[in-house]
Amino acid sequence: MASTVLLADIGGTSTRIARAGADGRPFDVRVEANDGHATLEELFTAYFEATGGARPEAGVFAVAGPVDGDAVKLTNRAWSFSRPELARTLGLARLQVFNDFVALAHGVPTLGRADLLQVGAGKAVPGAPILVCGPGTGLGTAQLLPHGDTFEVMPSEGGHVRFGAVMADEARILAHMVRDLGSVSVERVLSGSGLVRLHEILAGEALTSQAIIRAALVADGPERETCHVFLRILGRILGDYALLFDARGGVYIPGGVAAAMAHLFAESPFRAAFEDHEPFAARLAGVPTHVVVHPTPGLAGTAAIGRRLLASMA
Structure with missing residues (x-):
């Protein structure tokens, strides 16, 4: 019987790691900057050295990229691994690997009111599809399909559809990005690096995404205007996706960028x-939208999967 499961939410910028027992509650939670480690194996070795204790016998990992088999490659970082080989290296009898937004979707039913910030009105239709989509290093998407007391998660790569302009400033943004990047996907705009590009185009100033958001939260200046443009575009794209998925069960918006901007949503053009x-x-006015402010929602999702994995190994 496996007593604990190793959890990991492996993003493009940072990795969140924890253990969980049969109750599904993460502990020994650590957040590691990916730039501090050459490989995933090195990162996990550092985690085990820092936390000590018995090694878990099972693992559930979420990765920021598509998962179509045992060979896994991150989309926005030059890391790749073989699931069986990584399991052997870490001493795991079982290792399950999921797209990060698939894992996030598994965690949505476990989130409480304190983990969410609702923007605007709307009330979920019981049993209707749920959209999970939000900006971080990229723009992740997944769909949650309730089936009575259970649910099915459908993966998606919706962040890589092509971006189109609706308003004049968006046409200007798109023209700049086409010149610099060629074909422009939605996540080129709606991500941390996308926020940086928007601010350079709109304000002519090169700042980090963190600096833009910090300034926007405290003053009504060009940084807040950039964030409002970002949130307006995010609102439009999520409205598009909500119609595509018929997401009358609600829209949940995770991701580091969304969480950092959480208190800008209400006064922004997002909901309009x-x-x-x-x-x-x-129809869309009736769909609730929630910003996920849980500090480690990816771990909440892997923990929900890990609890079931431990039960199956008992």
């Missing part, structure tokens, strides 16, 4: 842009 999809504005 989300609903502005005639002839279905009234």
